[in-house]
Amino acid sequence: MTRSAWFDGAVPRVLAHRGWTGSGAVENTLDAFRAAWELGATHLETDVHVTADGACVLCHDADLRRLTGRPGLVRDATLEELRAIDLGSGARVATLGELLAALPDARLNIDVKGRDAPAAAARAIRDADAVDRVLVTSFSGSRRRRALALLPGAATSADAGRLVLAVLGARSRSRRSCASPSAVSTPCRCPVG
Secondary structure, three states: OOOOHHHOOOOOOOEEEOOOOOOOOOOOOHHHHHHHHHHOOOEEEEEEEEOOOOOEEEOOOOEOHHHHOOOOEHHHOOHHHHHOOOOOOOOOOOEHHHHHHHOOOOEEEEEEOOOOHHHHHHHHHHHOOOHHHEEEEOOOHHHHHHHHHHOOOOEEEOOHHHHHHHHHHHHHOOOHHHOOOOEOOOOOOOOOO
């Protein structure tokens, strides 16, 4: 496999998880990602779910309650219905395609969530001609593999099962346990500002 452009640039890489909300922006919105980009993040992490009408939207939770205070699931609402909800400060739900277009030089770590997310995310990534600047991730090995099958050449991160194998392999000094992923993503907090 050729090396993806996702890995280009200086290290360490600054990856903004759900954008940057210290500016008052709501997570996973275009404003949050623009704020992170303006602060110097070159890599952005987002999560995607699919709406009832097939739109691939930026949203961490399958449930709407935490961000909107309303009951319901992303997959049961249309894009138009989700856009009618003010997430705060006038922010609205955005699509993956909109993020890829808004920040054409940014590298994205895209966590595909939900059964329909692999195909919808792959479609948005291909439509934006962005395969070379994404890292496809999922804690579900099945979802990750389905997305990668639709995105030949895309970089990938280890799913939960691969991450466990990587840790065990590192302890036993085995190189085989980490053979397929291009990267390993582990959550941590790093306050800014």
